[in-house]
Structure formats: structure tokens, C-alpha cells
Amino acid sequence: MVQAVLAVDQGTTNSKAVLVAADGQVLATGSAPVGLSTPRPGWVEQDAEDLWQSVLRAISACLTPAAAGGAVDIVGIALSTQRESVVGWDAAGKPVGPVLGWQDVRTTSWCAQLPPTVDDLVRRRTGLRVDAMFSAPKMRWLLDRSDALVGTVDSWLIHRLTGGREHLTEAGNASRTLLYDLIALDWSDELLDAFGVPRGALPEVRVSDGGFGATSGVPGVRDGIPIVAVLADSHAAMYGQGCTRAGLVKATYGTGSSVMTPVEGFVESGCTLAWLTDRPVYALEGNIVSSGAALAWTADLLGLPDVGALTALAATVPSAEGVVLVPAFAGLGAPHWDREARAAVSGMSSSTTRAHVARAAVEAVAHQICDIADTIPGAVSSLRADGGATVSELLMQTQADLLGHRVEAADVPEISALGAAELAWTTLGETTDWAAKRTFRTFEPGPGAGDRGRRRAAWAQAVASVRVKRASEDPAP
Numbered sequence: 001m002v003q004a005v006l007a008v009d010q011g012t013t014n015s016k017a018v019l020v021a022a023d024g025q026v027l028a029t030g031s032a033p034v035g036l037s038t039p040r041p042g043w044v045e046q047d048a049e050d051l052w053q054s055v056l057r058a059i060s061a062c063l064t065p066a067a068a069g070g071a072v073d074i075v076g077i078a079l080s081t082q083r084e085s086v087v088g089w090d091a092a093g094k095p096v097g098p099v100l101g102w103q104d105v106r107t108t109s110w111c112a113q114l115p116p117t118v119d120d121l122v123r124r125r126t127g128l129r130v131d132a133m134f135s136a137p138k139m140r141w142l143l144d145r146s147d148a149l150v151g152t153v154d155s156w157l158i159h160r161l162t163g164g165r166e167h168l169t170e171a172g173n174a175s176r177t178l179l180y181d182l183i184a185l186d187w188s189d190e191l192l193d194a195f196g197v198p199r200g201a202l203p204e205v206r207v208s209d210g211g212f213g214a215t216s217g218v219p220g221v222r223d224g225i226p227i228v229a230v231l232a233d234s235h236a237a238m239y240g241q242g243c244t245r246a247g248l249v250k251a252t253y254g255t256g257s258s259v260m261t262p263v264e265g266f267v268e269s270g271c272t273l274a275w276l277t278d279r280p281v282y283a284l285e286g287n288i289v290s291s292g293a294a295l296a297w298t299a300d301l302l303g304l305p306d307v308g309a310l311t312a313l314a315a316t317v318p319s320a321e322g323v324v325l326v327p328a329f330a331g332l333g334a335p336h337w338d339r340e341a342r343a344a345v346s347g348m349s350s351s352t353t354r355a356h357v358a359r360a361a362v363e364a365v366a367h368q369i370c371d372i373a374d375t376i377p378g379a380v381s382s383l384r385a386d387g388g389a390t391v392s393e394l395l396m397q398t399q400a401d402l403l404g405h406r407v408e409a410a411d412v413p414e415i416s417a418l419g420a421a422e423l424a425w426t427t428l429g430e431t432t433d434w435a436a437k438r439t440f441r442t443f444e445p446g447p448g449a450g451d452r453g454r455r456r457a458a459w460a461q462a463v464a465s466v467r468v469k470r471a472s473e474d475p476a477p
């Protein structure tokens with residue numbers, strides 16, 4: 001019987017389950033969509049039960065005999081989860097309200113009334129900045145309405161996978177809450193105080209490979225399988241991409257995007273805890289609020305069935321002919337962090353066609369990655385890309401052209417699940433380093449890089465025109 005780790009990657013739009021052998025081979029996959037609603041402008045909610053059911057459906061699809069191709073012995077569970085989103089549940093394990101998604105900015109004005117000393121404390125303790133994207137203000141919002149246990153999505157899934165026994169979270173996920181002290185490696189009492197989140201409502205923090213209980217009552221999965229490793233999804237992608245030392249940069253193209261690179265130690269701005277095993281591994285990270293979401297929005301606007309049709313349309317013209325789309329639908333994330341900014345399409349003329357607008361949307365995704373890459377100290381020699389949108393040759397080539405560096409796109413669609421599975425197998429005693437064996441689609445800057453300076457300048461000008469804050473007020477990413 002083949003031994004496998006069952007890795008679950010729970011993201012904003014779907015849940016994936018992947019059976020992974022000790023050599024990194026993917027034995028079976030399953031996926032299921034998860035719903036998302038936007039009841040008011042700036043409110044982005046998911047349903048905690050629906051989210052859990054989507055995980056069960058993904059597991060079930062993955063474990064069908066046809067998918068798994070024979071007898072498989074599951075020796076451990078690995079989790080990779082969307083970050084910052086918050087779930088609240090009562091003592092009986094029943095959700096007390098909606099999942100407040102990471103894109104949810106309902107607490108923006110609450111965040112704005114916090115004294116500057118809180119922002120300063122947040123930077124010094126967490127390497128982040130006060131923003132409605134992170135978990136603490138969302139927890140505060142839920143706790144104002146009910147007496148709940150709160151946690152990020154990893155915590156909720158661990159709770160359900162263990163039959164309600166455990167209230168645990170993983171350190172990298174905790175690092176995205178604004179409450180976790182990245183030096184002390186514990187919840188910060190000062191920050192708990194500042195956000196009014198009682199320690200008793202929060203899960204216990206474990207190291208990424210620290211063991212998170214065992215399965216109990218999960219349909220189709222035997223009881224007692226250990227949850228071996230947990231990583232935040234973006235961090236799992238970095239692990240899976242083999243970006244484990246300074247100088248290596250990865251970009252995940254999801255609903256939003258995350259650009260990450262390991263750093264030697266904690267820094268006070270744009271820092272995150274990538275994972276915590278025998279030692280903490282810190283990373284610089286810039287988060288883009290809207291990338292895949294911008295492609296989906298533009299496809300919808302243009303009456304196209306999906307993003308694939310959008311990129312195909314974009315490829316029918318050699319350039320955007322001066323059209324620039326700034327997808328600040330919910331403001332701008334890193335490196336600008338201007339939540340009041342709003343989206344705009346500029347540079348149109350009477351000869352502008354739908355194809356030019358489509359191409360501008362593709363370019364917007366790449367420009368936003370460049371904006372963050374430009375802030376990374378030291379040389380960026382290449383960028384490792386992953387996530388759904390990397391299937392687009394046009395996007396990857398545009399990225400290489402605008403960045404002026406090689407882009408290596410991972411040839412596996414399940415990189416976050418594989419990253420978590422790899423950590424689990426390492427924890428179980430296997431020698432891994434799967435990234436070294438992986439093949440990439442490589443994109444070198446081509447003829448399109450010739451007018452890089454002009455295109456980047458036009459983008460910068462378009463971004464400046466949608467800004468509400470002055471650029472001089474920008475924090476580091």
C-alpha cells in the first residue's frame with residue numbers, strides 16, 4: 001500500500017485536497033468551490049459551514065478509488081490555508097457569524113480611529129501595519145457581537161478535523177493577525193489589549209510542524225490520523241517553491257497576490273513569519289489586494305465567460321495602446337496602502353478596443369508585482385511564480401518584460417498544498433527538497449521589455465491619479 005500525506009489547501013475561492021507520496025508525487029487531487037458574498041460595499045463574507053463542507057467535498061473527490069488509483073495509506077494530514085480571514089464559533093463548535101474574509105474592509109474606519117501609538121506598536125511587534133485586511137480588527141468586530149472563540153481558517157479547520165477537540169493555530173497564520181509578537185513568538189499582551197481581544201478567545205499557537213491533534217469523525221477518513229504540518233497558503237507556496245533563502249523571490253497570483261522573499265531576521269516593516277520549525281524563518285512580503293479578482297472583474301465587464309477568454313482576447317493585440325487599468329476596487333495594497341483609492345481605466349482613445357482593455361488588465365497584474373519587487377532590497381535575479389493565473393503565457397511574458405528579469409512559473413497547480421505536504425513529509429522523517437526536481441516554464445525579458453521604462457512610468461502616473469493619500473505618506477510595504 002502506498003503511503004501518502006493528505007494535503008488540504010483551503011483558499012478564498014475553492015478548497016483542494018491532494019494525496020502526496022513521500023517523493024512528492026501527486027497521487028490524486030480533488031477540489032470544490034466555496035461561496036463568497038459581498039452584502040455591502042467593502043464587506044466580504046464566507047459561510048464557515050460552507051467552507052468546511054467544501055473541504056469535505058474536496059477530500060471526498062480526492063479519495064475516490066478512481067482518483068487515488070488504488071489503496072493508499074494516509075499517514076498524515078497537512079494544511080495550507082487562506083490567511084487573515086476570521087471565524088468565530090461557540091463552545092459547541094457552531095459558527096457565531098459570517099467568516100470575515102481577508103478582503104473585508106468593514107473595519108477601516110474603526111482602524112482609522114486607533115491612536116498612532118497602536119500602529120507603532122503593531123510595527124515593532126508584528127512587522128505589519130494596522131489595516132482592515134488583517135485579523136485583529138475582524139476579531140474585534142465578531143467579539144463585539146458575540147461571546148465567541150475566534151481563529152483564522154487554519155484554526156477552524158483544525159477544530160473541525162479533530163471533531164471539535166482542538167483550538168490551535170499555526171505560528172505563520174498567527175503572524176497575520178496583528179496580535180502575534182514575532183520576536184517573543186507568542187500572543188502580545190499589549191496588542192491583545194490594544195485590539196480588545198482576550199487571550200482566552202484565541203487558539204494556542206503551535207510551531208508549523210508541531211502537531212495539531214488527530215482526525216476524528218471526518219467522513220471518509222479514518223480517526224487518529226495526525227495533523228502533522230500547517231502553513232499559511234502564501235507561505236506554503238514559498239516553501240513549495242524552494243524559496244528558503246534570501247535573494248529568492250516568489251509571487252503567488254491568486255485573488256490577490258503575495259510577493260515574498262526570505263530575510264535573515266525580523267524587520268519592522270513588511271515582515272511576516274513564513275514558518276516556525278526549529279527556528280523562525282522571516283520573510284518580507286507585499287500584498288496586492290486585487291490581481292486575479294481584477295482579471296475576473298474585467299472579464300465580466302467585457303462579457304467574457306472567464307479569465308482564460310480575457311487573456312486570449314488580450315493576446316490578440318500587441319499592446320494596450322496606452323490604456324492603463326488600476327484595479328484599486330478596494331483601495332491599493334502594498335506598497336501604497338491607500339484604502340481610499342478607487343479603480344480607474346485611463347489612456348483610452350476612440351481607437352481603444354475591448355482587447356486593449358483586456359490587455360491593460362493583464363498588465364495591471366504584472367505592474368503591481370513590479371511595484372513590490374522594486375522595493376525589495378538587494379538584487380532580484382528571478383521571480384518564481386505560482387497560482388492560477390500563471391497558466392497565462394501572456395501574463396508570464398508580460399511579467400518578465402515589465403520586471404526586466406527571468407520569471408520561472410511552477411508547473412504544478414497545487415504548489416501551496418505541495419508545500420504543506422513537503423513540510424509534513426519532512427516532519428515524518430523523509431528527505432524532500434522537491435523544488436530541486438521540479439520543472440519550470442521559464443520566461444526571459446523579450447522584445448516587449450524595450451519600452452519597459454515608458455510603460456512603468458505610465459503606470460506610476462495612473463496609480464498617482466487614483467491615490468487619495470499623498471505618496472510621501474507611504475509606509476514601507
Ligand SMILES: O=P(O)(O)OC[C@H](O)CO
Pocket residue numbers: 010011012013081082083084102233234254255256
Ligand atoms: O485564497 P488565496 O489563495 O487567494 O489566498 C488568500 C491569502 O492568503 C490572503 O492573504
